[in-house]
Amino acid sequence: MKIKKTPLKDCYIIEPTIFEDERGYFFEKYNEKKFEELTGMNGHFVQDNISKSSYGVLRGLHLQKGEHAQAKLVSCLEGKVWDVAVDLREDSPTFGKWFGIELTEENKLQLYVPRGFGHGFSVISDHAVFAYKCDNFYNKESEGSVKYNDEDLKIDWKLKEEEMILSEKDENSPTFKDKNY
Template sequence: MTIQQTPLKDCVIVTPKVFRDSRGSFLESFNQKAFYGATELPVDFVQDNLSTSSKGVLRGLHFQTGNYAQAKLVSVLKGSVLDVCVDLRRDSKTFGEHFSIKLDDKTKTQLFVPKGFAHGFLVLEDETIFSYKCDNYYNKEAESGIIYNDPYLNINWGISESELILSEKDKQLPTFESLFK
């Protein structure tokens, strides 16, 4: 695996080595020892989640608070997404900044989203299957989020608002400034 640092501290791009031959392909999707050796970030994943979505679905920006904060390793098993994360760590030099990357089933690239980050993604192809490895269990009382079109964050999703498909809950999320200023 190859690890590449993003502009946001501890948020890294993970590119697994893919072995291809006439039968298809094989890759090691995660290796804790290799990941720690490359990043020195301790992680112990305890929950895996999958979502299937249609083109135009935007999920996020979500995060868990307090003792239920989660680090995630995210990837696309089928299709493609624009993946976005926002640094919410007040003591970080990149607090309030975001990073985006296209993840797809062809490159197999993954993104490690540390604890203390909001995360969301826009689905770019129908029937996209998105995978999340989480290092903490989901807790409904600890869930929170930031509205996708937050003026402070000014995220370019690359799609018109009329094309977006959002849950009612995601349409009601608060702004970054109401939570952190």
Template sequence: MKITETVLKGCYIFEPHVIEDERGVFFESFKKNELENALGHTIDFVQDNQSISKKGVLRGLHFQKGKAAQAKLIRVIDGEVLDVVVDMRTDSPTYSEHFKINLSGWNKKILFIPKGMAHGFLALSDRVVLAYKCDNYYHPEAESGIVYNDKSLSIDWEFPDKDLILSDKDLKLPKFSEL
């Protein structure tokens, strides 16, 4: 498995070794020891989540606060997304910066997001099936986020605003400066 750290410290891209033949495709999407070797510490995932979205759906930018903060391991099973991560760690040299990557069922890239980062994605294909592991349980009272179009973050979602599909909740999220 190829492992690459992104411009955000502690945020990694995992590219599995893919075996393909006349029967189809096989790859290992998660190996605890390889993830922990890259991180330099142990991690225990306690919750698996899955979302199914149609083209134009933007989910995020979400995070959990305090003791409920979550590290996530994200992969697209089917379709393609533009995945965005924002560094919320005030002690980080990349505080308030973001990273973008296309994740898809065909490129099979897997993204590890450490605690202290906001995360969102935009469905680029007609149907997207996205799965992710979390190292902490979801706590609704600790949920927060940043509005997707906060000008201070300068995120180019590479998609016309008029065609985006967002929840009312995500449209009402605060700006980065309001957190």
């Protein structure tokens, strides 16, 4: 397992070591001890989530607030997504900045998104199966979101606006300036 820093504080790309032969491949998807040694961060996860979406679906930007804040370790099990993390921690040197990465079943990369970040992804293949490991349990009352097409963030979702398939919640999320996320 290799850990690569992103331009955002505490946000990491995890690249597995893959062993392949004529039978297929094997890799260690996650190792808590190695993760903590390489990042210095707590990597204990308590909940796994899976979503399946078709081309053009955009989910985000989502977060959990307060005592229910979640760090996530995300990956794409099938297909291809454009994954985006936004630093919403006001005391962070990278506050208001975003980072995007293509996660695919082929590259097997994962993105560690720390607590206090907004997170979202767009599906850029026919379909995608997306996995989230979370370090805190989901709490409906602690949901937060930021508008996917916020003018201040200027996120490139790798889709045309007319291709995007959004939930009502995501269409009506507050803006970054509102700080009501």
